[in-house]
Amino acid sequence: MKYTLKHFVAYVLPYGILFIAIYSILPYPSSNLPYLTYLHVTVIWWIIIFSFLALFFLSNKYFLDERNKKNLLVINLYLFWMVICILRGAFVAELYWDWKGLVNNSMALLLPITVYSTTNKVVVQSILSKYIKYGLPLFMILMLLIRTDSFGFFLMPISFLLLFLPALSFKQRLILLFFTAIVFGADLGARSNVIKFGFPFFILLIYYFKEKLSVKFLEGIRILLIIAPFVFLTLAVTGVFNVFNVGEYLGEFQATGMDDEGDRNKINVTADTRTFLYVEVLQSAINNDYIFFGRTPARGNDSDNFGPLAYEFTGRDERLENEVGILNVFTWTGVLGIILYLLIFYRASFLAINRSKNIYAKMLGLFVAFRWLYSWVEDVNNFSLNYFILWVLIGLCFSHSFRMMNNNEVTIWIRGVFDNRYLNYEKYREKEDNGK
Secondary structure, three states, X not given: OOOOHHHHHHHHHHHHHHXXXXXXXXXXXXXXXXXXXXXXXXXXXXXXXXXXXXXXXXXXXXXXXXXXXXXXXXXHHHHHHHHHHXXXXXXXXXXXXXXXXXXXXXXXXXXXXXXXXXXXXXXXXXXXXXXXXXXXXXXHHHOOOEOHHHHHHXXXXXXXXXXXXXXXXXXXXXXXXXXXXXXXXXXXXXXXXXXXXXXXXXHHHHHHOOOOOOHHHHXXXXXXXXXXXXXXHHHHHOOOOOHHHHHHHHOOOEEEEEOOOOOEEEEEOOOOOOHHHXXXXXXXXXXXXXXXXXXXXXXXXXXXXXXXXXXXXXXXXXXXXXXXXXXXXXXXXXXXXXXXXXXXXXXXXXXHHHOOOOHHHHHHHHHHXXXXXXXXXXXXXXXXXXXXXXXXXXXXXXXXXXXXXXXXXXXXXXXXXXXXXXXXXXXXXXXXXHHO
């Protein structure tokens, strides 16, 4: 058999998820075992990450489902604007820290390039299969070296796979539930991970009531999730209701978890840790006049709270990255970037719910709409497994082949993630479909 570049890309590409998983937890070593930080060599990881992005860029030629090209116009527009912002950043950057920030942020902003190949359901299946086969055993070792509040960062694909629980065998369900229990049990103070792993269980209710729920009803929920951030923002600005300050309405609720120093303490999980970020980011944009087009990925927002610490390194009172994903999109790419970002989530979730033949695609569409809402709370857009999996989800929503499968075909597809017999069968079917 003659091996080609396509064979090489198809073989190597799925293993990239393992490197992303490791990279995602390197900044969170256990206080007793800080040795993991020695692996965080910036230049080496830049080479690995750029190689990963280059492989996906190259793979588009081989694995992009041509039937999706029209729907992917929103991805094209978004990436075009990201490239413009990155080029602008090259003219804005002045200091070493500007250039380093520009490189790091550019890698995250270019992650949507993975969507083209992940419209191919066999590619997604292969990626997830490598993660289950090698990533989960690796986690059982790494969990001894990292903070408990970072467990969910490595296990993020599990939150996505939970949507397919009804299609899995008893053993496969146990695997997913076991690792989900680890995330919940390790650190309830890690609010974001608890929410991301918990929300799929609410969406699963749709599966069990699928005969009674119409597409129109699911579309209504989707629209509510899409517009909810604008409603909450309006209520907060007008002083009517601040969704981040739920402690004022419900009282303080504490759970044991990791604090900022890496020690286990009681943490107030209803504390408002977001309102001041919105105030700083919006005020910075107004003061520096970059509301519509952003400050580029080379710069951050002026910050009274974090600025003094940043000043010691950069000489500026700026914070390059915030915990809230949408604030980063706004700071780096402006209102125009937010509009394009919204269009991606809107179109992907619309197709999954309204143009699909299986219930799993519809549930996936709601999960993507939820992730749009949650980007106003967290979902940091950095180069991490969390952000990569988000774009895999969006790729599947755009995937014509995934959306056109019936429920039984999805069962075969998802079981292929855990069992090579199903995986090989799916690859055989793909060849048959391409040969027609």
